[in-house]
Amino acid sequence: MTKHAGYKLTGGDIAFHTLNYAFFTLFSLACLFPFYYLFINTISDNELVRIGAVRLWPRGVHLGNYIKLLSVGDIGQAILVTVGRSALGTGLMALASAFMGYLVTKKEMFARRMVYRAVVITMYFNAGLIPWFLNMSMLGLTGNFWGYVIPSIVAPFNIILVKTYIESVPAELEESAAIDGAGYLRVFARIIFPLSRPVLATIAIFGAVGHWNSFTDSIILMSSQPRLYTLQHRLYIYLTSTSNLGALMSAGSGGAVTEAAIASTLNMRTMQLTVAMVTILPILMVYPFMQRYFEKGIMIGAVKG
Template structure:
């Protein structure tokens, strides 16, 4: 009887200790999760604020923007800046140049990366190891800016739209990602197609390409963002062809002219009212162009995110 009562007391004590331990663990988890949410929400807001600040300045009254009175909330909301922006010939032209470049160069890069990535997985490919090593070497070594410009000039790619497309077709890093991903696809699928008489191109088109959508979507994001945001090639190669300036190049021009006028004002130089007005207009235009350059990527990424996450993990470079 005494032993039974002792056992019952021990069982109660053990259950009490278990409940206390679970309560403490639950409290610790709540505190940890709360701190995590606070930190990550704060970090997200800090990352989003620059976009929000630029956006509210583009839709607010321009006189208030010029006076620097728009900080947290928009005032005098309107969409006139966006409408007027596309009325400027050089900006609308630059927008279509950038859009066309992004679509064409990205599409060709994705196809080339997919097909070359598939070919370098084939042991029968002539000098496969040499070509693959050359791809890897090109990621780490380059001749520099001046030799690159001289090479583009000798190839006749200056002041031509092809200068945006041809160099972007071969992307070594993307080829490596695709190669690694394709190697994870079961070899039995390809072998069964070979038995049915399918060649490499048919296998690639009907089996490899559909199964590689996650990694292809991933490199498509890389290519689209890179082409959309690029302006160095436009700055260096399109010096005599203003109609081929990219949107980022136009933004650079407006930012540069705005900074020059501001420096002149601060140095006490003699400037006219029209120059001041141009400087102020450049500020508003710069904000608006910045939003136009950022919005397409922000709209596309959510739809590609599920492919991006899967592709970047399965196509990660292995040691």
């Protein structure tokens, strides 16, 4: 901000800025340090980690935990399921939002207002968890991978975002294409879709993060199908039930294990922290790319439907 440019800093200003910077530095540290702490604990000597001796810097660095993790338990399967639902669900959602957002801008559509309202109302009202679950099981989507994907295809909020965005695109572009004889599908594919790429990137990134992070649907819908658990669900199980981990560790080290072998190879704590790190990593990696879409996303979102 240039608000104070040209003015001399008074003593009060200096005190204010010192306090202000101190506060934000501390808060930023509080937001960053946990991830750093998690990370150094997954690459440090496992025995030191077990007793909580790794605090500020890594000690006895090794990557064994990550290598072992992939051969252990059902993490691989969970990663597959999570990546699968994120890719498929996000792709379909973005396409559907783009297309539906385009369609509802067409004034000549039959029953357009009704269609648009039917979509928007669902943002403010839902039947509740139990009826939703019963509906899903009635549709055969419990214990079924598609239960993750199909319900998330139509996302009312994203449709509104795309609609608002398309309305801001000059109508002449579309009209000239229409005069040249292009149908709706052609106009959408050749003009609208490429033009709305920025807003589609925004909703796709948020959608992908949502898919990656979601775990209640895994708990509620897939309880009968452990092979369909998402990574978050697995992590939750590892963090909360120690008996599962015991089994996991003995599976990982070939069955016959002594106390000492456990301590030196894998222990519960390193295991839990490593799974957590693997789960966080993709988010932290796409985060720098997401950042530029924040303000854009939140500001378009502020526009009413």
